[in-house]
Amino acid sequence: MGTGVLLYCFDTPEVKYHKLAERCVRHIKKYLKLDITVVTNMDTFKRFSHMGMINYKLVENKTGNVRPYRGKMIAWHNIERALAFEHSPYDTTILMDCDYFVFSDNLLELCHTEFDMLIHDKIHDLSCERVIAGKDESTLPLVWATVTLFRKTEKARTIFSMIKHVQKYYGHYRNLYRIKYQNYRNDYAFAIALHQLHLGEFIPTPMAMLGIDIDVIDYDGSGIKYRHGKQVNFIHGQDVHIMDKEWCDG
Amino acid sequence: MDIGDLKKNSDLNFEVAKAKKNALERLRSRQLMAYNERLFRADANTINLVSTLKQHSQDFYVLDANDNPCHVTDPEEFLNRLIERNQESLNTYHQLHKDLANKRAR
Numbered sequence: 319m320g321t322g323v324l325l326y327c328f329d330t331p332e333v334k335y336h337k338l339a340e341r342c343v344r345h346i347k348k349y350l351k352l353d354i355t356v357v358t359n360m361d362t363f364k365r366f367s368h369m370g371m372i373n374y375k376l377v378e379n380k381t382g383n384v385r386p387y388r389g390k391m392i393a394w395h396n397i398e399r400a401l402a403f404e405h406s407p408y409d410t411t412i413l414m415d416c417d418y419f420v421f422s423d424n425l426l427e428l429c430h431t432e433f434d435m436l437i438h439d440k441i442h443d444l445s446c447e448r449v450i451a452g453k454d455e456s457t458l459p460l461v462w463a464t465v466t467l468f469r470k471t472e473k474a475r476t477i478f479s480m481i482k483h484v485q486k487y488y489g490h491y492r493n494l495y496r497i498k499y500q501n502y503r504n505d506y507a508f509a510i511a512l513h514q515l516h517l518g519e520f521i522p523t524p525m526a527m528l529g530i531d532i533d534v535i536d537y538d539g540s541g542i543k544y545r546h547g548k549q550v551n552f553i554h555g556q557d558v559h560i561m562d563k564e565w566c567d568g
Numbered sequence: 569m570d571i572g573d574l575k576k577n578s579d580l581n582f583e584v585a586k587a588k589k590n591a592l593e594r595l596r597s598r599q600l601m602a603y604n605e606r607l608f609r610a611d612a613n614t615i616n617l618v619s620t621l622k623q624h625s626q627d628f629y630v631l632d633a634n635d636n637p638c639h640v641t642d643p644e645e646f647l648n649r650l651i652e653r654n655q656e657s658l659n660t661y662h663q664l665h666k667d668l669a670n671k672r673a674r
Contacts (some may be wrong), residue, residue, distance in 0.1 A: 400641075422597070422598070424598065424600065427602045428600070428607065429602075430604050431602045431606055431607045431632075444590055445584045445586075519634045520634065521600075522600060522607060522633035523596045523597045524593065526593060526594075526597075527588070549579075549583065551583065553590060553592075555594065555660070556590070556594040556597065557597070563620070
């Protein structure tokens, strides 16, 4: 079924992920012009505004995981992502977080290359203050599952089988790799699977990110303005992972 | 110049340096280019390599950004695409660089 984008979106009591997904979809349509499938649950599905022709896959998601966000622990429904290989109807899938916003067609270029799985192993902190990637958080070469490209190949199937295995025995692998965080993170599950299998390739350029303490203050469809402390800056035409979860609420 | 002006100057230069760093990352992302199912950086190194190899042969192999071999059978077309992408990304960067220089001069 060609190339498409797969998004996972589950609202939590604290975060309206559907608002982020609505904006994310608008960007994908504008810049990538690809088919989109959103995996969601019934509660979140009911909150979506009409977004034109996109596919939905309704699932009953697991709950119980949490994440730190601006000084509190909040719910995080991120377990289903391990099933992306089964959920995706596409031959080539761009699996993307709904808080990743494309402002260019750069990802299309990656789709035209040969790979089983392609993922970021480096990030660029747009605040230039290295507030995101902490040191000594594990003994593992970390990857970022925010944007993952994969094909329906046997090797990709094997990677996802390994991710599911890691998820099931996450406590064991967390100890093995000395992972500092107690919650389940897909970044680590993907990293462990790739490390165990010696598979996957990496996107040569880092993923641009705005950290959790950076507020998005303005947006015009081709770029965003953000504030970090007293400093205001902007990016334009650059794909970005935004960790501020409230900027689409207004 | 008092310390207030120096601080203002320093803040501005810090902002400009950050904007430049971010713009360079954007440039590098934009320079990624698919060719023959392989991924290349349309940077000076790749352009020089392809240009040099092209002078010796019309059919050769190069390593892509992930160290996979790529068979180049039409170096002219490959080189043109590399140069086009390189100049497109540099042109955008040049515009921003000019804006930053103006900001500094103000």
